[in-house]
Amino acid sequence: MFESLGLSQESLDLYRLLLQRPELALTANRPLLCAELKLPEEQVEARLKHLRDMEFLASRWNDNGDEYPVDPALTLERLATKRQSMIGDLTEQLESDRLRASEFISDYNRFLVQNSVPDVEILDDVDKANLRMQHFYPTKSMWGMVKPGPLTTPPTDNFADQHIMARGAECRYLASESQLKSRIGQEWVEFLRDVGGKLRVVPSVPFKLVIFDGESAVMPLDPDRYEAGAVVHHSKAVVRMAIEMYEHYWRQADRSFERTPEPGELSAQESEFLRFLVQGATDEQVARKLGVSMRTVRRMAAKLGEQVGASGRFELGVRAAQRGWVD
The missing domain is CATH 1.10.10 (Arc Repressor Mutant, subunit A)
Structure with a gap:
């Protein structure tokens, strides 16, 4: 045929x-x-x-x-x-x-049945999300937040975004600090540099996000269950909020990856840990948001607690606030 x-x-x-x-x-x-x-x-x-x-x-x-x-x-x-x-x-x-x-x-x-309302597409399983992503054809830009969690797949020559870069579109990527400490993470750093992608690193990202040409924003239906599918927003209000959030993370990312903290100074990841702590997040939630293990979270808490002389999580939050480490 x-x-x-x-x-x-x-x-x-x-x-x-x-x-x-x-x-x-x-x-x-x-x-x-x-x-x-x-x-x-x-x-x-x-x-x-x-x-x-x-x-x-x-x-x-x-x-x-x-x-x-x-x-x-x-x-x-x-x-x-x-x-x-x-x-x-x-x-x-x-x-x-x-x-x-x-x-x-x-x-x-x-x-491929999509439930849709004006300016919103609901892709209620991963397969529909995969197929829908293939329909985007950005000509100006593609900005992405990498899904939280360890990077398990190394880069390959058939990396789909290379076609986007070849058209002259700007491709930005925001990844969490913990993801690039692995061997595969370092491979992605070198690969994206070679193919023309722009990569910056922050202590954590809230969820996977892709913005195409500043006109459409794709994010998970449930940030805690990526298998649930994705939602595509086309409304100017939602896309503008997504862009502003992305720009905020992008600006804040400059110091997070390239600069090493001075002795006694908080790292970007430690600052993010304290922010989640005072918001009442559990160790499990902090680990997921930072993309690290529970052991790393507990070690971070113990280190900061010893540094300020705190005997528990609540006291650590109070003393961190007194020192101006958190708002």
Whole structure:
């Protein structure tokens, strides 16, 4: 059906199956996929590699290293455009394939049902969020806050944002301080520097956030449960608030990563810990917000408590306020 686009019928059948049942693209479900296709693992892996090479598979939005099938509206149009620029004598066949692709997309729409109200899109699971993110085509800027928590996936050559940078759009990234202390974090620092991304570091970020061209803001439905999906805001008021929040973090980030505190001076991470403490956050909540372990939070509390002579959390908060460490 799409042979002129370089997509065999076997690969198309696998792609259609993954679109209808995206959970089969998870690495953990590879045995289920082999059983569904009635093929040995090596043949299935070869077909998956074919789809991956053609950019029909991409890394998932929740950064866990698994893959998902990219929206056909993007993959098929991208292939068609590429082939059209290379092979002029296939124009007629390509037009026919585009019509068939439209039918394919219409058939798939029932698997991508979005609840929406004016200026807001509700994507109530991760797969819908993954697919929706593929539809954004920023030409001016993409600003992102990296999801709190350890970085588990190293950078690769097929990093999707490189296409955005290649169009001349500014790509900014805000990450928490703890994320870049790992080996993978340092790899991301070097990688983003090489490809032209702008990275700054803060003690913590509130949740994952992406702002496209200053016109749309994507954030999780539930900051504590990323698997719940995402919400896309287009209203000027909400997007403006997201931009102002991002700009605040971006300005405050200048000293957080490059400057080492003097002896006896609070680090940016310690200041953030105290801010959460006086707000009444539990150790578990502080650890999640800072992207560190419970052990690190307790060690930080013990160090600061000894520094000010406090015997407990409440007294530490009081003495920190007396010293002007917190507002």
